[in-house]
Amino acid sequence: xxxxxxxxxxxxxxxxxxxxxxxxxxxxxxxxxxxxxxxxxxxxxxxxxxxxxxxxxxxxxxxxxxxxxxxxxxxxxxxxxxxxxxxxxxxxxxxxxxxxxxxxxxxxxxxxxxxxxxxxxxxxxxxxxxxxxxxxxxxxxxxxxxxxxxxxxxxxxxxxxxxxxxxxxxxxxxxxxxxxxxxxxxxxxxxxxxxxxxxxxxxxxxxxxxxxxxxxxxxxxxxxxxxxxxxxxxxxxxxxxxxxxxxxxxxxxxxxxxxxxxxxxxx
Amino acid sequence: xxxxxxxxxxxxxxxxxxxxxxxxxxxxxxxxxxxxxxxxxxxxxxxxxxxxxxxxxxxxxxxxxxxxxxxxxxxxxxxxxxxxxxxxxxxxxxxxxxxxxxxxxxxxxxxxxxxxxxxxxxxxxxxxxxxxxxxxxxxxxxxxxxxxxxxxxxxxxxxxxxxxxxxxxxxxxxxxxxxxxxxxxxxxxxxxxxxxxxxxxxxxxxxxxxxxxxxxxxxxxxxxxxxxxxxxxxxxxxxxxxxxxxxxxxxxxxxxxxxxxxxxxxxxxxxxxxxxxxxxxxxxxxxxxxxxxxxxxxxxxxxxxxxxxxxxxxxxxxxxxxxxxxxxxxxxxxxxxxxxxxxxxxxxxxxxxxxxxxxxxxxxxxxxxxxxxxxxxxxxxxxxxxxxxxxxxxxxxxxxxxxxx
Numbered sequence: 001x002x003x004x005x006x007x008x009x010x011x012x013x014x015x016x017x018x019x020x021x022x023x024x025x026x027x028x029x030x031x032x033x034x035x036x037x038x039x040x041x042x043x044x045x046x047x048x049x050x051x052x053x054x055x056x057x058x059x060x061x062x063x064x065x066x067x068x069x070x071x072x073x074x075x076x077x078x079x080x081x082x083x084x085x086x087x088x089x090x091x092x093x094x095x096x097x098x099x100x101x102x103x104x105x106x107x108x109x110x111x112x113x114x115x116x117x118x119x120x121x122x123x124x125x126x127x128x129x130x131x132x133x134x135x136x137x138x139x140x141x142x143x144x145x146x147x148x149x150x151x152x153x154x155x156x157x158x159x160x161x162x163x164x165x166x167x168x169x170x171x172x173x174x175x176x177x178x179x180x181x182x183x184x185x186x187x188x189x190x191x192x193x194x195x196x197x198x199x200x201x202x203x204x205x206x207x208x209x210x211x212x213x214x215x216x217x218x219x220x221x222x223x224x225x226x227x228x229x230x231x232x233x234x235x236x237x238x239x240x241x242x243x244x245x246x247x248x249x250x251x252x253x254x255x256x257x258x259x260x261x262x263x264x265x266x267x
Numbered sequence: 268x269x270x271x272x273x274x275x276x277x278x279x280x281x282x283x284x285x286x287x288x289x290x291x292x293x294x295x296x297x298x299x300x301x302x303x304x305x306x307x308x309x310x311x312x313x314x315x316x317x318x319x320x321x322x323x324x325x326x327x328x329x330x331x332x333x334x335x336x337x338x339x340x341x342x343x344x345x346x347x348x349x350x351x352x353x354x355x356x357x358x359x360x361x362x363x364x365x366x367x368x369x370x371x372x373x374x375x376x377x378x379x380x381x382x383x384x385x386x387x388x389x390x391x392x393x394x395x396x397x398x399x400x401x402x403x404x405x406x407x408x409x410x411x412x413x414x415x416x417x418x419x420x421x422x423x424x425x426x427x428x429x430x431x432x433x434x435x436x437x438x439x440x441x442x443x444x445x446x447x448x449x450x451x452x453x454x455x456x457x458x459x460x461x462x463x464x465x466x467x468x469x470x471x472x473x474x475x476x477x478x479x480x481x482x483x484x485x486x487x488x489x490x491x492x493x494x495x496x497x498x499x500x501x502x503x504x505x506x507x508x509x510x511x512x513x514x515x516x517x518x519x520x521x522x523x524x525x526x527x528x529x530x531x532x533x534x535x536x537x538x539x540x541x542x543x544x545x546x547x548x549x550x551x552x553x554x555x556x557x558x559x560x561x562x563x564x565x566x567x568x569x570x571x572x573x574x575x576x577x578x579x580x581x582x583x584x585x586x587x588x589x590x591x592x593x594x595x596x597x598x599x600x601x602x603x604x605x606x607x608x609x610x611x612x613x614x615x616x617x618x619x620x621x622x623x624x625x626x627x628x629x630x631x632x633x634x635x636x637x638x639x640x641x642x643x644x645x646x647x648x649x650x651x652x653x654x655x656x657x658x659x660x661x662x663x664x665x666x667x668x669x670x671x672x
Contacts, residue, residue: 015476053563077566084560090420091556091611100612101557104550105566157565 010059034204051082077105081159102156144175407624410598428491432465462585478570520645521594537586
């Protein structure tokens, strides 16, 4: 089950500074939307607002028309799951326990875990091919294994929207591709912040470019990743070639001038 | 050897791995590209890249089954209390102890010459053993709560500065006879009141627009801890009374020597209510332990939960410290030992830790009474002396992982 996500005129203030201004974007039901943009552009802030770690100063996040911030926290978490950037814990949970946390919004405080909870956790672990990790300590897993277990936790929430903040950080290339393949095949509508433009172009239905706290472009990767945009937003020059196998746009970046200075195209 | 041949040799020396690899004497240079396990290498797009194990191989944590452990601890607690009531410096026999306990419970009669022994058993040892159980349970439960609240393994119930705040009030009574009008309640009353004052102060200083953050809480708490300790030390030195200074010291290190029936109910109620609340919030504590952002994504309001945690843990700490002083180690180590036994899930930990803390402190208090009898040692000294080696042993044996190392 998936839903359409509409973000309308979203603005976020932190400590009196406006970090996001009038952000509007739409993610069709079941689509994978990638947020790209330079560091500090507001991608994470936008996502934090979507998974309710921040309250918007203005605007709304609508899931099939329901205002997310008007729902209770539990109800919101039943519809939308997230993988925040920080997921460090000092506590020696097993992978199975981490995944079971995904059932939290479905459980009462005092009740025992139900058969449905157990089934959802088992299915989520199987979906990310991590069933064999269930009894391992989460802290002993490798980066890629951890990320798969965390995705399983999000899937155990049985969400209709999945929000991922830099899910491929610190992973080797095989793990990056695997995580994105898992996310694409998971089912829910996906909103993901990604750093690697080529990964984003190859795995997202829609790219949304965030810069200076605003959405400056959005659309299919092919339409969005233009030379002008790359120069203006990222300050780089690139040659765009179609991926020989998939046809997705692929960027070959030019070196910066040898002086080490900023490129001419820097805005 | 011709110059050309020498040159060829020289070029090999630049690529020693290649050369040896070609001769097949050593592992090929590309060995580091092979899968870490030596499993077959899958071509692109096929096979489980996921089958690679972590670079660090850890056996799955061995765990003690929860139900038998709970049953054992539940049975051990009354037995421990009984043992510690029967044993002591003034040798009252087992039969007599049971007789006096029965008399005390049922309101039976005892002979005139038994009054002294009865008083020792019923008025001194039993409330003391029960208080040890209550305090041990409370410190262990609060330790679990505080560690989750500040997401830090090093935290204990006293990291918030509450205990040293309580010490200020208690020492004001001990050394300067403050609140004399309250009589027997003066000491614990003053301790609890100053614990609450310390708690308010820590809360006010640590609070930000985003609620209580773990780091600010720990920093504020430990700063306050030193400030309150300084005030206490100042009081001890300025008071010119040797015996009072000694009892002040005893109180700083923790002691159950002041246990009476009247000191039990409030502490017991606070510990029960606090543990109940923590158990009820256990799932939220799991989420909180993973980070505030994750908690938010799981529908847990981290700011509100942490505020609740602060109030509950501070109040229980205040209530416990008011009757026993600052008994160290229990609140720090029992949560860890419990996690080693049953894993980190807070429901299991909060079910086991209070029982474990209770049993532990009952026995530790007995040792503190008997070791140098009739001199009584501060119980905190024994918790550390017995507890630390046991803890180290357990940690090494079970491959406890904390903080990812």
